[in-house]
Amino acid sequence: MAIVICRTLIIYFALLITMRILGKRQLGELELSEFVLGALIADLASHPLQDMGIPLINGLVPIITLFCCEVLIAGLTMKSIRLRTVFFGKPSVLIARGQIVQREMRRNRFTLDELMQELRSQGRSDIRKIEYAILETDGKLNVIPYPSEAPVTAAQLGLPAPDTGLSTIVISDGRILDANLRHLGLDQNWLADRLRENGAEDAAQVFIMTVNGAGQIYFARKERKT
Amino acid sequence: MKREWIAAGLLSLLIGAAALNIVRADRLLEQIGVNLNRAESAALRRDFETAAVCFDNGFSIWQDARSYTNVFLRHPDVDAAADAFYDLQQLLLQKDRDALPAAFARLRYRLEIIDYMEHPSVGTIF
Numbered sequence: 001m002a003i004v005i006c007r008t009l010i011i012y013f014a015l016l017i018t019m020r021i022l023g024k025r026q027l028g029e030l031e032l033s034e035f036v037l038g039a040l041i042a043d044l045a046s047h048p049l050q051d052m053g054i055p056l057i058n059g060l061v062p063i064i065t066l067f068c069c070e071v072l073i074a075g076l077t078m079k080s081i082r083l084r085t086v087f088f089g090k091p092s093v094l095i096a097r098g099q100i101v102q103r104e105m106r107r108n109r110f111t112l113d114e115l116m117q118e119l120r121s122q123g124r125s126d127i128r129k130i131e132y133a134i135l136e137t138d139g140k141l142n143v144i145p146y147p148s149e150a151p152v153t154a155a156q157l158g159l160p161a162p163d164t165g166l167s168t169i170v171i172s173d174g175r176i177l178d179a180n181l182r183h184l185g186l187d188q189n190w191l192a193d194r195l196r197e198n199g200a201e202d203a204a205q206v207f208i209m210t211v212n213g214a215g216q217i218y219f220a221r222k223e224r225k226t
Numbered sequence: 227m228k229r230e231w232i233a234a235g236l237l238s239l240l241i242g243a244a245a246l247n248i249v250r251a252d253r254l255l256e257q258i259g260v261n262l263n264r265a266e267s268a269a270l271r272r273d274f275e276t277a278a279v280c281f282d283n284g285f286s287i288w289q290d291a292r293s294y295t296n297v298f299l300r301h302p303d304v305d306a307a308a309d310a311f312y313d314l315q316q317l318l319l320q321k322d323r324d325a326l327p328a329a330f331a332r333l334r335y336r337l338e339i340i341d342y343m344e345h346p347s348v349g350t351i352f
Binding site for chain 2: 001002003004005006007010052053054055056057058061064065067068069070071072074075076
């Protein structure tokens with residue numbers, strides 16, 4: 001049991017260090033420790049299931065150990081910026097004021113093709129128009145255009161932009177979501193009136209009905225089964 | 227912070243349980259070892275009745291710990307030790323004095339391997 005714990009800790013930190021050295025581009029959208037945890041747990045859990053000669057506890061102990069490591073590392077990195085840098089690294093600026101930072105590109109093993117692909121996926125192709133492109137610690141590239149290239153907002157145009165708030169589902173596939181209805185400060189009588197206005201006899205005939213903060217309704221009736 | 231304390235507590239609990247497991251394995255194998263030593267001495271003196279009694283005591287301790295061994299030890303190691311017990315029992319019943327030392331040594335080796343594999347060391351971890 002003690003050996004299982006020791007081995008788990010060694011493998012966990014070895015993977016963490018390896019993935020840290022490999023760099024952010026390997027991660028996708030997971031943080032480093034989440035990626036390592038995901039890679040390990042899936043394999044650990046399967047062994048005692050496949051091999052009856054391995055006691056189940058030899059599968060459970062590493063999983064619990066990894067869970068504890070993950071929670072502790074997440075907690076410690078929230079408290080300490082230095083520790084966070086050690087475990088997860090720092091965001092890397094790949095484009096600064098319209099110029100590619102080649103040293104950071106090399107450090108992150110990020111190719112020009114990958115950079116261009118990421119930029120295109122975000123609807124940008126002209127590097128000169130990008131003020132900053134930052135490779136985050138989870139491997140995502142965030143692109144910040146120059147203010148002159150940023151999408152214009154209603155505030156900049158001086159146009160009124162009514163705040164309609166969050167749309168909340170009140171009927172989902174024929175079922176009334178009472179908790180959501182109560183959360184919006186509405187009741188069954190209000191709902192019955194709205195159903196009648198939209199030509200439905202009851203909630204069972206409704207596929208989806210949402211209400212936003214301004215009280216506006218989206219209503220879709222269930223299609224007839226053919 | 228509550229989650230972190232729970233995780234730290236859980237990890238400490240696991241390490242504590244692992245330490246207890248080492249103590250438990252040591253004690254179990256030590257009790258069996260004492261009985262095996264007595265059985266071997268008696269067998270070498272050709273006192274096969276005493277040897278059988280001491281062997282049975284040791285074997286009973288092993289069998290009584292079945293739930294522990296099945297939960298905490300690798301099953302192939304447990305099976306190998308059980309096989310070594312049965313081989314030795316057979317030789318004791320046959321009163322085969324010449325083959326007994328090797329059978330005792332084989333059983334001891336199996337039990338030592340189990341004990342060794344429960345102790346963290348460079349050899350067992352890597």
